[in-house]
Amino acid sequence: MSTAASPSKDFIREIIDQDLTTGKHDGTVTRFPPEPNGYLHIGHAKSICLNFGIAQEYGGRCHLRFDDTNPTKEDVEYVDSIKEDIHWLGFDWGDHLYFASDYFDKLYEWALHLIKEGKAYVDDQSSEEMRAGRGDLQTPGTDSPFRDRPVEENLDLFQRMKEGEFEDGSRVLRARIDMAHPNLNMRDPVLYRIVDAVHHRTGDAWKIYPMYDFTHGQSDALEYVTHSLCTLEFENHRPLYDWFLDNLPVPSRPRQIEFSRLNLNYTVMSKRKLLQLVTDGYVSGWDDPRMPTISGIRRRGYPAEAIRSFCKTIGITKFKSTNDIALLESSVREVLNRDAKRYMAVLDPIKVVITNYPVDQVEEFDAVINPEDPELGTRKVPFSRELYIERADFMEDPPKKFFRLAPGKEVRFRCAYFIRCDEVIKDDDGEILELRCTFDPETRGGENPPDGRKVKATIHWVSAPHALDAEVRLYDRLFATEDPDGGDGDFLDHLNPDSLEIISNAKLEPNLASAETGETVQFERLGYFAVDPDSKEDGIVFNRTVGLRDSWAKAKGK
């Protein structure tokens, strides 16, 4: 369905098309292979949309495989959150949930195979010695003194490594390829290392663990993955990926294809840095709404559909690029404009008293729930003599282009009446306490009056006695500079000190009492706001998802 919608295909889909037409494959199998050592972020979303998206489009399947070959870093906690995030994004792996650790026996057997073929050996060098022997970018490496160890000795040593006879780090199993290879990954890479740790799935069954390189391609082959899609930094691992497939009796022949990872400006994406933000308390957790994690984005109120459409617009290429956060926000607004219910909320209230409105009278006005979806109908909004409006919607001494309320000026209170400001009441410090205004009964519902009078602005309001109190958390970008990773110094130096502003006395239209946790609504003229899980019975909490486009703010800034 979506294949017909997109006029052009990325280079990966073109390769798949070709493999299908040439008969190289008669189906398409992809996989998403996270290591369960952290939370997923929007960069992973790109890969998820690619792999699961291809499976959908081609009627194939996409496996979820946890790359759990390093027990010191991994945990089930991450397995669970990763599954949740993928589901939230709208994808499902069906019965195809796998773990690299499922293949430990097979991989061990294949290691023995290489040893017997003279293509792997046990190396007793320390990691320092190995590093020295590897050479560097310019100079070839030198052979390990253990490189020509007899097969029987290798078999014996490797088995004893497995049985836990040796200390961590004392020996490794290496492939016997070429110490002078221009690609460092081919200079006798490590296949197995000794790790004395409890694995979250295999417990203490293993004392040795395979490396990523010795695991990934073989796992793909065992699962009959046809196209193994990964990011660019694995490009120079591909010769090794292929070397294992060439030298092992694998059941199928997957192909690794690399694409460019996602970068976004004004944020960081590396797991290490995100972790530091959490552990050092710069954010409230992995799901802090300012984080680029899937859980953060979700809590912020970004719809999964917007993430998917964003991933579609940025495309798949091999060139390094940095996407503008504005592009993501534009996808978010597009979905939310279509779907979000509208309400009125006042974030920074000033009291307004309608002096000619009866003291105890309350009227209910009909307000459209979503102009993009008229079938949703209308809601009732109470209006009374005392109201709140936004402080920014009143100026005592307005500039020419200011259309909103000012002394002697008239505006429309949305869906209610034309209101004129007569008087400004201030305290001794000159702080505005309230505005005294009058309404025009001939403008009921906000209609233009019979005399043809017009106003230039319509502003939102909340009836004071009916208002719900709420906390609203306003988020801005976490970093003040476009590329916090670039340049000199610590990325933490680029943190935006104003990335969170908490408003504790926001006034909401009473209909908002029924908003559910996780729901994202529009506060008219302000932006989109999502109900935070911190909300309690007696106090609702909103996160600002993203503001509305604001051409007045822009004009004012000039």
Added chain:
RNA sequence: AACUCCGUGGUGUAACGGUAGCACAACAGAUUUUGGUUCUGUUUGUCAAGGUUCGAAUCCUUGCGGAGUUGCCA
């Protein structure tokens, strides 16, 4: 000249030897009971130099620029 990969408006991406297009951003204007939405228009680009060709963003050569790679991480 280590090796590999990559260079298209401000950003992201298309054009598969035949009119450089789309989205975001920006800037104008129209509509509007959200300074929202919608609609219209405008500005800005093929890294460079050679070559092949009737014709080059696309093919070739050279140069320039960027990224990745020297974990017993993935």
